[in-house]
Amino acid sequence: SSLVGPFVGEGYRHDGGEKDGQQSATFTPDLPAAGKYEVRLSYSPNPNRATNVPVTVKHADGEKAVTVNQRQKPTDGAFVSLG
Numbered sequence: 001s002s003l004v005g006p007f008v009g010e011g012y013r014h015d016g017g018e019k020d021g022q023q024s025a026t027f028t029p030d031l032p033a034a035g036k037y038e039v040r041l042s043y044s045p046n047p048n049r050a051t052n053v054p055v056t057v058k059h060a061d062g063e064k065a066v067t068v069n070q071r072q073k074p075t076d077g078a079f080v081s082l083g
Contacts, residue, residue: 008078034060040080041055041068041082042080043068045071045072045073046071050069052067052069053067053069053070055067057082064082068082
């Protein structure tokens with residue numbers, strides 16, 4: 001979609017209210033070296049967004065579950081830190 005910004009790149013992905021939390025996305029970074037990295041998520045906040053978006057960050061020691069409220073404005077411009 002391209003209705004509500006801000007955007008990173010062009011627009012954003014959504015399910016059009018048809019799958020109610022059943023859609024998912026996977027991002028696999030190409031990291032230059034082993035180490036600790038901050039993982040951030042970008043989204044366009046809006047009153048019609050979900051308040052309980054589940055995010056799983058997989059890492060060398062396992063995984064971390066985070067819940068994101070996409071009605072709240074991200075804390076760092078267009079991004080929110082997941083850890």
